[in-house]
Amino acid sequence: MEIVLIGSGSVATHLGLALQSKGIVIKQVFSRNSENARNLADKLGTTYIDDIEDLYMDADIYIYALKDSALKTVLRKMEIPNGVHVHTAGSIPMSDFEGFTSRYGVFYPLQSFSIQKTVDFSNIPICIEACEAEVQQILYDLAKLLTDKIYTVNSEQRKKLHLAAVFACNFTNYMYDIASQILDDSDIQFEIIQPLIAETAEKIKTLSPFDAQTGPAVRFDETTIARHLHMLNKTPEISKIYSILSKEIHSRHKGS
């Protein structure tokens, strides 16, 4: 099985390394940025190109791990090889491949990757979608090398999943960031709050987030809410976030 990676960011990097460790041959890396392309090719011990005209034409699978806006641009510039073409993006429909190739799909690992941090793919859900059964089987077999958590998710669902992930990951991390700013301001080490963060994430493995909700907003504790808003009066944006979230938690739990 030979694969070409189109892209050299964190998804391409982690996916490339993980697939290679399972015996898949990463034949070539493409990036318009030749330094990035070389860096990843070095990590994988393979070759790189920064001109799409030099693309290797005989791979089994081409994985496009690009910025959302770049997929169609790249496809338009390429001579499209045979082989299966998949992208790794949450918010791009599979149909973006239509008209370019007849064998395509999506291979979306639902995780937030950072270049700096190694990942254990066995714990990462991979969402697959394919234009036909034969491609579906190829993507399933590829995913199976990495994880047992394989989900068939259509483009409409994947869009929703990506949106949900913004809340569960990006906005959650921003809540941590606000907490860390508040602690910094009072010379309190961030580490003191880490067990609470870990337990909050752990809890929803056994309780629904609705049932796990605690805090002044769900208790309708107006005295504490007013005291907190007063403490935030020098940071009006954060105060506004506190107000809106408290109001929504309150109205979701009212009468429950």
Added chain:
Amino acid sequence: MEIVLIGSGSVATHLGLALQSKGIVIKQVFSRNSENARNLADKLGTTYIDDIEDLYMDADIYIYALKDSALKTVLRKMEIPNGVHVHTAGSIPMSDFEGFTSRYGVFYPLQSFSIQKTVDFSNIPICIEACEAEVQQILYDLAKLLTDKIYTVNSEQRKKLHLAAVFACNFTNYMYDIASQILDDSDIQFEIIQPLIAETAEKIKTLSPFDAQTGPAVRFDETTIARHLHMLNKTPEISKIYSILSKEIHSRHKGS
């Protein structure tokens, strides 16, 4: 060492059970609600009272694990025994004990407790504050039975810590709740997103939340943001939350 628990909610329950397992005698449980008092006393194999006049007067430590508004009300109704008096609340100053007793402090476990879920105290930070060195030592020794994560935190800092915890725990859980509503609407199982939630919490053990920030807002990806807002047009409150958080993440990372 004999302890009386004033209160019978989840903090009283978990703290009582944990201290008892370390050989501390829980002499009595008080709650105005006699059924709650009896339930906790049964769990601890001890006696309960629902009338504060029946309070056991010879305990070493009285732990007030009450709703924030109830502490002073209870103190006013009591004949205050000798012994050390501590509350377990994040947002109440230690000075609320002034005028009632001369040996007092705070014993604040920084965790979100649910009655249903057992907790491992060895991983819970306990924040202590005391009116004098002798009481400080008693509280330190008590905390040390349960955990190595002991922090001396004054009332001003504890207020900030409690505020930070609202973001890191309560609001974070609400982000999970929104994600779960979005997934429900599209018949996607919540379990698919759990590894992402776990990794998001794990990441900030090695990266600061600022450095760990990912997502469309930090990338200034206006196309994705607009698409997400369009998907949320039937839930204007959640759409508003999405907008404000994206805007703030954007402005915090602009130029970084």
